[in-house]
Amino acid sequence: MAQNAYGAFLSGLCTLGAMDALQLARVRAICRSGAGRRVREAARLTRAEVGRTSGVSGAAVSRWEDGSRAPTGPEALRYLKLLEKLASMTGVSLDDHEPVAS
Secondary structure (H helix, E strand, O other): OOHHHHHHHHHHHHHOOHHHHHHHHHHHHHHHHOHHHHHHHHOOOOHHHHHHHHOOOHHHHHHHHHOOOOOOHHHHHHHHHHHHHHHHHHOOOOOOOOOOOO
């Protein structure tokens, strides 16, 4: 993990509770597996639309989906909640996918 990404991760953990840390770990696993992209595409939403709802740019969502960045902070938690709602709506699972090798 790059030093600045690690610092952002630690900073995020300091401001979030233990339950939020578990949710951060979950959303990062979802991103690594590609399930977030599959759910977004099944809902026929653009990265920009998902980004606006989550409080980030479409480019940030793209980086999360391609694995070049990990979601952090409150935006990551909003993204997770959105993905959970979209998964329920579309019937696409967030949990049944193996992580993509990095």
